[in-house]
Amino acid sequence: MNTQLLIQLLVNGLVVGTLYGVVAMSFVLIYKATQVVNFAQGELLLVGAWVCWALLTKYQVPFWLGMPITLVFMFIFGIAIQIVILRPMIGEPIISVIMVTIALSTVFSALMKWMFGVNLQPFPRIFATQHVNILGLQVQTVYLMSLAVSVAMMIGMAWFFRFSKYGLAMRATAFNQQVAQSLGISVKSVFAMAWAISATVSAVAGVVVAVVNGVSAGLSAYGIKVFPAAILGGLDSVGGAVLGGIIIGLLENFAHFLDSEYLHWGNLYEIVPFYALIIILMIKPYGLFGTKDIERV
Amino acid sequence: MAGPTLIPAGDFRTSYAEDTTVFPTRTGRNAMIAGIVLICFAPHVLGEYSLSLLIQIGIFGIAALGLNIVVGFTGQISIGHAAFFGFGAFTSAYLSNRFGIPVFFCIPLAGVVTAAVGLVFGLPAARLKGLYLAIATLAAQYILLDFFARAEWFTGGSVPASAEPFSIFGYSLRGDKKYFYVVLAYVVVCYLLVTNLIRSRDGRALIAVRDHYLSAEIMGINLTKYRTLSFGLAAFFAGVGGALYAHYNQVVSNEGFGIDRSIIFLAMIIIGGLGSIMGTLMGTAFMVLLPESMEWLSVALRDSPIDQFLGLKNNIAFLREMAIGIIIIIFLVFEPDGLAHRWRQIKAYWKLYPFSH
Numbered sequence: 001m002n003t004q005l006l007i008q009l010l011v012n013g014l015v016v017g018t019l020y021g022v023v024a025m026s027f028v029l030i031y032k033a034t035q036v037v038n039f040a041q042g043e044l045l046l047v048g049a050w051v052c053w054a055l056l057t058k059y060q061v062p063f064w065l066g067m068p069i070t071l072v073f074m075f076i077f078g079i080a081i082q083i084v085i086l087r088p089m090i091g092e093p094i095i096s097v098i099m100v101t102i103a104l105s106t107v108f109s110a111l112m113k114w115m116f117g118v119n120l121q122p123f124p125r126i127f128a129t130q131h132v133n134i135l136g137l138q139v140q141t142v143y144l145m146s147l148a149v150s151v152a153m154m155i156g157m158a159w160f161f162r163f164s165k166y167g168l169a170m171r172a173t174a175f176n177q178q179v180a181q182s183l184g185i186s187v188k189s190v191f192a193m194a195w196a197i198s199a200t201v202s203a204v205a206g207v208v209v210a211v212v213n214g215v216s217a218g219l220s221a222y223g224i225k226v227f228p229a230a231i232l233g234g235l236d237s238v239g240g241a242v243l244g245g246i247i248i249g250l251l252e253n254f255a256h257f258l259d260s261e262y263l264h265w266g267n268l269y270e271i272v273p274f275y276a277l278i279i280i281l282m283i284k285p286y287g288l289f290g291t292k293d294i295e296r297v
Numbered sequence: 298m299a300g301p302t303l304i305p306a307g308d309f310r311t312s313y314a315e316d317t318t319v320f321p322t323r324t325g326r327n328a329m330i331a332g333i334v335l336i337c338f339a340p341h342v343l344g345e346y347s348l349s350l351l352i353q354i355g356i357f358g359i360a361a362l363g364l365n366i367v368v369g370f371t372g373q374i375s376i377g378h379a380a381f382f383g384f385g386a387f388t389s390a391y392l393s394n395r396f397g398i399p400v401f402f403c404i405p406l407a408g409v410v411t412a413a414v415g416l417v418f419g420l421p422a423a424r425l426k427g428l429y430l431a432i433a434t435l436a437a438q439y440i441l442l443d444f445f446a447r448a449e450w451f452t453g454g455s456v457p458a459s460a461e462p463f464s465i466f467g468y469s470l471r472g473d474k475k476y477f478y479v480v481l482a483y484v485v486v487c488y489l490l491v492t493n494l495i496r497s498r499d500g501r502a503l504i505a506v507r508d509h510y511l512s513a514e515i516m517g518i519n520l521t522k523y524r525t526l527s528f529g530l531a532a533f534f535a536g537v538g539g540a541l542y543a544h545y546n547q548v549v550s551n552e553g554f555g556i557d558r559s560i561i562f563l564a565m566i567i568i569g570g571l572g573s574i575m576g577t578l579m580g581t582a583f584m585v586l587l588p589e590s591m592e593w594l595s596v597a598l599r600d601s602p603i604d605q606f607l608g609l610k611n612n613i614a615f616l617r618e619m620a621i622g623i624i625i626i627i628f629l630v631f632e633p634d635g636l637a638h639r640w641r642q643i644k645a646y647w648k649l650y651p652f653s654h
Binding site: 037085088089092094095096098099100102103104105106107109110111113114224227228231235265266267270271274275277278281282285 | 376420424429431432435557612615616633
């Protein structure tokens, strides 16, 4: 057994998993606050990454300035999507809402391909050193950065929901919209804010992925991987989404290890999350921490 | 505002059979028959290109009809329809190549095999509904695509599988002009089948499951059975459509059965109208002609400043993709009942003209 490879892949899985966790977290945020399943989550990553890339390479903006501009742009972008597209859909059947987000993802991915092409574009280098030696393992600096950023975002999110006034308002809205409204919370602005925060967080994740792997249309695949992660954790649990993301990331890389060492089926790691998804849905559809949907007649 | 169906005064329905008749008016039935007869002359009048578009409308129309059963009539969401379409295509090619079964029998057989696969993937429907089911079908889409890439004995792997041309009693129907009649026959049969299904007890059960599943269950409708059944039926029509597609192109490659095709199928039924049988055909026609119209648009704008600014010619593929997305959003926001609803309104307007209120 190749222990070195296994450890390498598990570290890889942890890094990718935390990223899945961050994206799943922003996905769950939208679902919890507005009851919209966002099939365009991956495209939010894509848009954020491309905007940052364009600022850094085409306009030669330094990174410390380019990143905040990207985040502000995505914040406004999220609000705009909510107001223009999703606000008219409130109260429509679930199929319509799902279709609108699917259509949004089609539009954004096509638009990004149109504007920036289909080729992989390398991201300008941000770190001086490429590798750091930790306990005998060569770890890429970008991986460490990715892990640090992900954890920081999770902590920031936890703080926001637990201690800030706005976070409390969002939790109240998620709990019961009517009661929240009667207590003076503007549900409309909470909806818009949920999209804005989700888009911003996704953009950070998108830039992190872009720094590691470069920017291409394939980045939106993260949006699909969100479903196994979010379902595993429970669709309406932010903490569950993070845990689900890490588990899916580890599972993927463990499958890759099994595949390359023993099975030799090829591409197993790409499809394993979906088998996991089906199994979770069959056994425990509400995930690890999701609230059960109990109906009384 | 006029009701959904306008019936001449004095035309009373006195029995239940009359009330569930396919065509409420004689004119409607005659118009339909005349339309079918008229379209039979299409191969002699239209050019190659328009004919191929018509054939595509027919093939995709059958598959979209299946999707409309599961989404429009049963109210379940399926995001993996294209994978079943592809499964039908591969199955038909495999059956005719491997076992030498005449293509005439291969197409319905492919439908049956695909229906079996659809039932398997419909099993989550026994426990899940709405959103969770949508995600399960999304997983089905990826798992089936992965299967196509893996199972080389079945699909030929990276080498496209070849499919025999359509033949009947040893008489081979080659070329678009002859194949058009095959597709037309299948379209008529499939649409009649589904129209009659919806009129039957099972069809009403499906609609009851959509409208209020709790009430349906209380009235003695087996929810699990009908939810799974609707997936099987949808897969059947997807399989038939896929098989027709395979024998039309005479080659089946791994391309074109991905999630983007599934989205197009969903767009077809949303634009046509969920739960409308003729609407499905209208929506399919719309979605087949939309990319073509983008082509015409780019040709019309060639070398104009807009073209030079946007680079339309080189980016026509992206323009098509965007058009699909934008059209879906526009329809969902402004015309959620689809073209079928608009068509009824137009008919009502002309019937009542000039007294439109």
